Amino acid sequence: xxxxxxxxxxxxxxxxxxxxxxxxxxxxxxxxxxxxxxxxxxxxxxxxxxxxxxxxxxxxxxxxxxxxxxxxxxxxxxxxxxxxxxxxxxxxxxxxxxxxxxxxxxxxxxxxxx
Amino acid sequence: xxxxxxxxxxxxxxxxxxxxxxxxxxxxxxxxxxxxxxxxxxxxxxxxxxxxxxxxxxxxxxxxxxxxxxxxxxxxxxxxxxxxxxxxxxxxxxxxxxxxxxxxxxxxxxxxxx
Numbered sequence: 112x113x114x115x116x117x118x119x120x121x122x123x124x125x126x127x128x129x130x131x132x133x134x135x136x137x138x139x140x141x142x143x144x145x146x147x148x149x150x151x152x153x154x155x156x157x158x159x160x161x162x163x164x165x166x167x168x169x170x171x172x173x174x175x176x177x178x179x180x181x182x183x184x185x186x187x188x189x190x191x192x193x194x195x196x197x198x199x200x201x202x203x204x205x206x207x208x209x210x211x212x213x214x215x216x217x218x219x220x221x222x223x224x225x
Numbered sequence: 226x227x228x229x230x231x232x233x234x235x236x237x238x239x240x241x242x243x244x245x246x247x248x249x250x251x252x253x254x255x256x257x258x259x260x261x262x263x264x265x266x267x268x269x270x271x272x273x274x275x276x277x278x279x280x281x282x283x284x285x286x287x288x289x290x291x292x293x294x295x296x297x298x299x300x301x302x303x304x305x306x307x308x309x310x311x312x313x314x315x316x317x318x319x320x321x322x323x324x325x326x327x328x329x330x331x332x333x334x335x336x337x338x339x
Contacts, residue, residue: 120265145327154229154315154330155268201267213258213328215267 113138115204117216132187132219134202143205144185150198197223229331231316237337238306246301246334248316256319257299261312306338
């Protein structure tokens with residue numbers, strides 16, 4: 112079975128600074144990897160996804176993520192955060208051999224200070 | 226398209242009561258999912274469905290039932306509500322075709338069991 116770990120529960124970043132959120136996964140084969148964002152009181156919105164091909168994927172809102180097979184990681188980055196990026200971010204892994212079953216990480220809460 | 230809609234938005238139940246959480250999608254997605262989200266935790270998969278008439282258990286199915294009579298609807302039933310079922314419930318849907326399995330989430334139903 113697959114699993115996903117987000118080591119950072121909470122991150123505080125200044126507006127305009129760069130942001131990196133960590134995600135590590137455990138899975139025997141090449142997984143499907145996703146990053147979602149959840150604003151307060153809202154559902155989850157997909158930021159980006161990786162299925163295959165180029166290991167650096169671009170998403171919405173200026174986010175990107177890099178799949179590193181050797182490190183079993185799929186870290187999310189943004190060069191310059193905006194106050195509107197304050198939210199909770201979830202990494203998720205889908206299994207290529209058990210379609211429909213996703214595992215979500217526990218989430219990382221991002222606080223943006225002026 | 227309305228996407229994924231959920232009703233109600235909020236509900237208070239007494240212990241032992243039953244209720245059905247409604248979920249509808251208008252994107253003609255084959256796959257539908259029910260998750261629960263507890264404070265400080267990621268999403269846990271309760272049940273999912275790969276098409277009308279086909280459902281399967283996720284990670285935390287105990288205390289819940291589902292049915293899928295149409296492509297559009299995927300209701301979640303709580304038969305005997307317990308305080309442990311206090312949570313936020315999210316419905317999601319996705320295509321079934323590989324490389325297209327992006328899950329689209331509804332806004333959530335907040336349930337309080339007292």
